[in-house]
Amino acid sequence: MTDDYIYKLEAYDYELPEEAIAQEPADPRDSCKLMVVNRKTGEVHHVIFRDIVKFLEPGDLLVLNNTKVMKARLFVNKPTGAKIELFLLRPNEDGTWEALLRPAKKVKVPSYLVVDNVKINVHGRNDKIFNVSFENMSFEDVMRFLDKKGIMPLPPYIKSGGKVPPEMYQTVFAEKEGSVAAPTAGLHFTPELLAKIQNMGVNIAYITLHVGLGTFEPVKEEDIRHHRIHSEYLEVPEATVNIIKQTKSNGKRVIAVGTTVVRALETAASDDEIKPYMGESQLFIYPGYKFKVVDSLITNFHLPKSTLLMLVSAFYDREKVLRLYKEALNRGYRFFSFGDAMFLI
Numbered sequence: 001m002t003d004d005y006i007y008k009l010e011a012y013d014y015e016l017p018e019e020a021i022a023q024e025p026a027d028p029r030d031s032c033k034l035m036v037v038n039r040k041t042g043e044v045h046h047v048i049f050r051d052i053v054k055f056l057e058p059g060d061l062l063v064l065n066n067t068k069v070m071k072a073r074l075f076v077n078k079p080t081g082a083k084i085e086l087f088l089l090r091p092n093e094d095g096t097w098e099a100l101l102r103p104a105k106k107v108k109v110p111s112y113l114v115v116d117n118v119k120i121n122v123h124g125r126n127d128k129i130f131n132v133s134f135e136n137m138s139f140e141d142v143m144r145f146l147d148k149k150g151i152m153p154l155p156p157y158i159k160s161g162g163k164v165p166p167e168m169y170q171t172v173f174a175e176k177e178g179s180v181a182a183p184t185a186g187l188h189f190t191p192e193l194l195a196k197i198q199n200m201g202v203n204i205a206y207i208t209l210h211v212g213l214g215t216f217e218p219v220k221e222e223d224i225r226h227h228r229i230h231s232e233y234l235e236v237p238e239a240t241v242n243i244i245k246q247t248k249s250n251g252k253r254v255i256a257v258g259t260t261v262v263r264a265l266e267t268a269a270s271d272d273e274i275k276p277y278m279g280e281s282q283l284f285i286y287p288g289y290k291f292k293v294v295d296s297l298i299t300n301f302h303l304p305k306s307t308l309l310m311l312v313s314a315f316y317d318r319e320k321v322l323r324l325y326k327e328a329l330n331r332g333y334r335f336f337s338f339g340d341a342m343f344l345i
Contacts, residue, residue: 065186071151073074164338263311285314300339
């Protein structure tokens with residue numbers, strides 16, 4: 001096997017039985033399984049997620065993504081009465097929105113759509129992405145409308161979508177609305193567990209990264225270095241940067257809760273020193289990447305050939321990660337958004 005094999009898409013493939021894909025969240029949230037992996041020794045522990053406190057130390061820093069999932073799906077009507085699915089992706093600075101429309105071939109540009117007496121104008125199209133606006137509605141108006149009429153955009157592999165309460169696809173610390181998918185590693189935390197973690201002297205800080213279309217986009221390039229991910233908006237506030245620097249200076253760990261936090265922190269440290277950041281990121285992390293901020297990672301088990309699996313493989317070791325995935329399957333771990341978790345220390 002050549003050194004270049006880590007850049008081949010097939011290097012991130014593995015067999016996943018359909019029954020291993022979690023269809024509903026653990027209840028309570030922190031009762032799922034947790035695989036704890038020591039990257040230096042290779043030692044592996046199999047525990048319940050709430051037992052994560054046994055692997056945390058006073059002075060460590062847990063960084064969470066406080067993004068909130070929008071109820072981004074709407075079923076709307078063409079003037080003819082035909083139904084169209086509208087999936088809002090992100091707002092633009094001019095008040096319009098990027099969106100998917102399905103079936104796209106039935107939507108003309110320009111045209112308009114209607115739902116509950118609300119007119120939605122279709123202005124333009126760039127490949128799969130449409131540009132739309134809600135007539136006479138501000139961003140806040142649209143958010144309120146979505147909250148009443150919108151549908152939570154669960155991933156397509158979750159077939160039991162209607163049975164899952166929408167709040168279960170939201171972290172308990174979700175605050176800033178703007179994502180079309182949840183930062184799923186954060187779904188395992190309860191208010192009680194977070195309080196217990198803080199009471200033992202572990203610090204908690206927040207970033208915001210609004211998860212976008214890139215989460216759903218498969219990698220098609222055989223050489224993953226040619227793949228380009230969609231831009232996502234993120235904020236790393238000054239307070240978070242300050243506590244990260246303090247944690248590092250004290251010799252303690254910066255623990256990223258999820259791949260979105262990793263991308264946010266590493267984007268903010270693009271020149272080797274982490275600084276406050278507000279803007280877009282297209283950072284694609286795959287093996288060979290040198291991490292500047294993150295010391296440990298809490299993450300779910302990800303799709304074959306996905307950018308998320310590539311990020312985890314960059315953080316540890318591709319072959320070892322795939323062996324751990326195989327062990328997880330043999331032990332009945334549940335995969336993907338509502339599945340179990342891994343803590344790489």
